[in-house]
Amino acid sequence: MKRYSALGLLRNALDYNRNWPAAWRSPEPKKSYDAIIVGGGGHGLATAYYLARDHGLRNVAVLEKGWIGGGNTGRNTSIVRSNYLWTEASLLYEKSLQLWEGLSRDLNYNVMFSQRGVYNLGHSLQDMRDIERRVNANRLNGIDAEVLGPAEVKRAIPCINTSPGARYPILGASLQRRGGVARHDAVAWGFARAADALGVDIIEQCEVTGIEVRAGRAVGVATTRGAIAADRIGVVVAGNAGVLAGMAGLRLPIESHPLQAFVSEPIRPVLDTVVMSGAVHGYISQSDKGELVIGAGIDAYNGYGQRGSFPVIEHAMQAIIELFPAFSRVRMLRLWGGIVDICPDACPIVSKTPVQGLYFNCGWGTGGFKATPGSGWVFAHTLAHDRPHDLNAPFSLDRFASGALIDEHGAAAVAH
Amino acid sequence: MLLIECPWCGPRAETEFSYGGEAGIERPADPYALSDAEWADYLFFRRNPRGAHRELWHHAQGCRRWFGVERDTVSYRIEKSYRLSGAGSGRPAAAHIEASKEKRR
Amino acid sequence: MAAGQPNRLPHGGRIDRSQPLAFSFDGRAFEGFAGDTLASALMAAGVSLVGRSFKLRRPRGIVGSGAEEPNAIMQIGEGAAAQPNLPATRVELRGGLNARPTRGWPGVRFDIGAVNDFFGRVLGAGFYYKTFMWPRSWWKHYEHAIRKSAGFGQAPDGPDPDRYEHMNAHCDVLVAGGGPAGLMAALAAAKSGARVILADEQNEFGGSLLASAASIDGVPAAEWAASAVAELQGLDDCVLLPSSTVFGYHDHNFLTIAERCAVHPGSSNGEGVRERLWRVRAGQVVLAQGSFERPLVFCNNDRPGVMLASAVSTYIDRYAVLPGRRAVVFTNNDSAYRAAISLAGAGAEVAAIVDSRFGGDGRTGPAGELGARVQALGIPVLAGHVVSDVAGRRRVTGASIARWNGDSWGNVRSTIRMDCDLVAVSGGWSPAVHLHSQAGGRLDWDESRHCFLPAEARQAHFSAGAGNGKWSLRECLADGLRAGADAVSKLGLKPVAVRAPDTDADAGENPIEPLWRVPAARDADRCPRQFIDFQNDTTVADIRLAVREGYRNVEHVKRYTALGFGTDQGKLGNINGMAVLANVLGKAIPEVGTTTFRPAYTPVSFGVCAGESVGELYDPVRTTAIHEWHEAAGAPMETVGQWHRPWYFPRDGEDLHAAVARECLAVRKSLGVMDASTLGKIDACGPDVVEFLERIYTHNVGRMKVGRCAYGVIPGEDGMLMDDGVMARTGEHRFYLTTTTGGAAAVLDWMEKWLQTEWPELEVYLTSLTDHYSTIAAAGPNSRSLLEKLGCDIPLDKESFPFMTTRPAVLAGMRVTLFRVSFSGELAFEINIDSNDALAMWRKIMEAGAEFDITPYGTETMHVLRAEKGFIIAGQDTDGSVTPVDLGMNWLLSKDKDFLGKRSLERPDCLREDRKQWVGLLSQDGRTVLPEGTQLIGDAGKPAAMCGHVTSSYFSACLGHPIALALVAGGQQRKGETIHAALSGRDPLPVRIVSPVFYDPKGQRQHV
């Protein structure tokens, strides 16, 4: 891999940018691999990267049915934080956040991880109890967190409405200063480039149509580009996990729903942090280009259509205007939808399965983007050692039978 | 915004309804006869298909009836909606009622 | 010529010269006319530099005349009524309008940022992914600098002074677009008796007819449009929506339209409506939104003065503005010839029509009528030539013209140089297929028209007119008529025969020949910039770079180069970009893929999407029948779900703590009263009601005698506590159930779902009585005396009316139901009364209670009193992960029956002994009130594993010390143990695990 550098940028510019190499190759699939990752989203590419970097597994392919990063990786609001309620969840997301903090250098690709802070607003006494509980738990887990009053929120975010007369007045907030946003496409591209440099084959336009299981062991996949054998197969396909599981005769406790988001036209910088609210459902940040990036709620029905119902968008607009009355005249530019796979406890499954050599990483719900490096890191460990890392052991498939759910629905109303 | 046909009130806007998930999940007659895994399957595991889906909707702002809908989860097109206690509910409702009456006796 | 309007033509146009309008742009004063857009007025005034591009800060002029405009992005107005990012082409001029350019510092005419243009090569596509990484901690500084140049306009600085609203509408046929095709479709549908809505984004119907020189049925096109509109207005059930953009086509034929009602931002003053969102459910839809002209891609094609040919015509014919004095027209199709004719007719000199076609056969121009007209006007046609570059920086000063051999990627040498101040370009047309695509419709590449056409519809819609690839006026009219009739037939109506009008418009006989990139003197990476996306500065070289770096999928290319991500959403550039990409990849255009369009077709304000549900209407405030008394008493309100409940009742100067201490003591010592009306209340009756409730609740419901009350909990099927409340058996087959305030709707839904979907054989009727009954809780040792004083028709002594029973009664002359239940642990009565009488009863109670110093209390005191007694608040002490067993409620779980959730309690995790269990906590120091949400740790050492958290915590005035409730791992077996509360900024505080019942553990006080 030719490393990017300031000097390289200049040199290439002088040469009219005619000598930039491809960021990743487009190889033909081999007959067999040590490991196959199904799904070329951020999580899958990260898994391949960490397999190659940390576990010495370089004969690895990432199979992507479309184009890499074309699923939820490219369809989210790019928020990164680790201030989850339950210890199990917060430690996993914290691992991810720590990886984010060095990711640009690590990958030699600027993923523009911007630690501009994440505010979770409280609008009722119960919200504030939940915030207090979560912040205290985060701190004890070594995760930065603080509780702010409405005046401090107003000082930090001048355009927010802290009027006590609001329908749902802001009573306070939690703040994770290390949280922030990143450039979503760059994450997929950066991991792809770095994994490719370590020998990983990234194969686009290659749809997996079957998983071959022999004597309880997964031995390969059938694809639109032929059969490919593999010692182990990791499946990371948000929005398709159930379909892939079905190919191996497995069932997953997942339901897929539309989740919508939208951006405004680019405006001059007015909001330099991330604001989330559960009661007044909406979350918002402003991109480096100036767009307000806003997440709406989940549509209630199951849906794979990558689009949702308009009233959900209307509601998000109302929520944003509640919080930021001045944004009423700003205009929505683009609206889109993703598919979120949701587990009963709003926590992911990063797990071995009853099929030997077949591993699933799914059910990230609305929390997938922020988990990208951490998810890949623990999944790579799970594949390489055929057992979960301590961090993802609680997120195994058998928790649904034992009842050991990690219910992030409960107190963390906004699980984005 | 979907247009959902309530079997009693006719087509109404989606905002009048609440969603109830996959239809036809029957509560096991004897939960204690089930292993933990089987119980978990009933509790948490759903078909979640890409394509035709039988699901429950509740006319929450209308007649308060739960009913069944057959909808495609990709195109969102609704093939039909049906009363749970009537024909086409996907489960033989009348027979079911008789059977459970039996059980109670 | 109008004063200060050097480019205004002396005659013509659809402007009102009797109404001059003064406006300002960039701090300078100008004048235009009513009927102008800001763009036409600026052009009339001779302003050609109106903006700067996003990245390279290149000087930019007006390119188009409609929604596609990428350059003239304006800030209109100021303060709270400001409107950022409006394209000048879409701003109707009004007197006093204040417009400012949105890019460029210190100004649009001199912009420091223009240095970017010189460093442009470094700033190629994706450059920021490759840099700003060293040193690691510096990204925030780099980003700070990058953000400084973010965005176009500025957000308003205060709450929106204007109003918005929604309007739900239903129609048989919605016609999107009121040009020739749309008008014909609407006429065909409406005359056949269909309910029609016709929406057009412009303030006048007619679309292209408003700037057309053709005549229809013997009258000028614009006049014909006006008469068609008049005819539609005369028809029943035809709603005409001008200034209304259909911006979203959603599932199930639901469409959203943004209507601009008040032209002047800020002028509605809270009275009128600025914008209205039409939410339309349409039987059929006719999409007639026209088409966008494509620019041509050549060196420096972004210079001010390079304009779309159709826009040139529009400025001349509709606005009577001459965009240039000496023009070069550059085209690969016939339509630009009309611009040449318009220019010549308006007195401009057309130096040449440079037509890339006809190079091979030696002809000098197009055959047919257009060719003849151009020839008659003496306009030279340079066939087989291209404009390869233009000169000038802030305004075009000349064009370099070269002979073209048909190879887009070879090099050409320009042989001709022409002076000019305007280059009118046409690269062909792209139908506005956005709504068709939003509706799920596929797009097909048309090899003869060289554009994407709508393929078969996926919802109930038809495309018509230019949006359907029908370029000539005659075809548009006929196609609109056809689509209208098709829509009507699909609805089962009989289409009424409508005659297709006749027109003298030319048809354009010579086919377009594709020209996706004009070659230059040097190769595509080294030649001057050839822009594809003007706003985002995406060039041909950027696309080549993206492909070189492996970003080959069209979505990767778009994201890597920002192509199509501007406020114009690629209306001008996307097709050119895809074609160039296809060229670079050596693929056919349809192989590269198409874009899936998403709403919004053009940007829409947050305000109009939100509608009226903002501010106090954001969410209903639910109030009880006694609410006005609480307000008059000055009680601050607590938000509980949608309800406003009195939090506490401060007496002069009291804070929360003082008021609550006083209220608590009053209840314990004498008499308190609270409004508990928000509790959910359900009447359940029927022959199977006992069987039903046995399945829902955990206790033995059947053992309750008529007249008895019982506390019950409802677990979910996962065994976790969902809700709780007191129930009363009011008859053999009848129960009165209460739920928590927040759980009322959910519990009723839960019960109905089981009844209707799983147990339809059970005969039970559930009726919500939440709003009908108000509930007044009178608590305290003197509560019985209060009721006696009010006058009650039943005996109230403890033998006749024991604890946990209910009786109908007449109290103070009013019919009530009394419950001897207590959430405070004191002697207490809950009075249920028809809400119509509740306020009167409350007042009587206050009056009668005076002698007992009756004290109204709010939710906070209620919480303290129940905590002293160890009663849970579902949702505060529980969080969806807590079972009744965890709460120490084993006594409530019947062994004799199954109930929902029971099986789940047998799962291994639910049987763990170290589950978090609910206990009481006492601060060892006897004075610290632990913050709710405090985490608990085993010992004070660090790092400490958390073993639980505080769910409720108060100072108990009655006990004289703080009390807390908590969930602690294995807590029920650890009573007496000391653990630690991890307090922020302090040493961990030792706390002792105790029983959650702090007060009157034997429960004697409520039994008196």
Next chain:
Amino acid sequence: MSEAGPPRPRIAISVRSGRGFLNLRLNPRRGQALEAAERILGQPMPRAANTFTAGENEVYWLGPDEWLVATGAKRVSALGSELAEALGGFHAAVNDVSGGHVELLVRGADARTVLAKGCTLDLHPREFVPGQCAQTGLGRAAVLLAAGDPSTCTIVVRRSFSGYLRRWLAYAARPRGARLPAL
């Protein structure tokens, strides 16, 4: 306050006081329960979904086994007892819900247009004809709407939402001079 300026929508909103309500549930296919109720009410019960009958009382269809009887506040108690007695032999539920409902009357040429701002039903006079009723949403509240003549609608709303709904109606009826195309 000055009333100058463009006209406001033509709509009048009033609260009907002195009303009493009964919620009635019975199985219309079981025995003669429906007929028994009709004898007490002295008028037919609506059998078709989303219709109501007007006589001495208004009887609104709420669901396949549920009706709302609107009557005078003074009469409601006796009527409820009579119904309960007459239906004693059937699986039926009669509940006085007078305290739980507020009835509003909306009149005027623009009444339906104003309602359409917050209601997704098709309120066109040809579609929502006299004798029809519907439970639906209005703004963010659930309501029962009943069609009188083309310019009159009755709204029944739960008491705790009535304050909100009246504010919503006041807002929706307020704008001046807006084009309000007839539905």
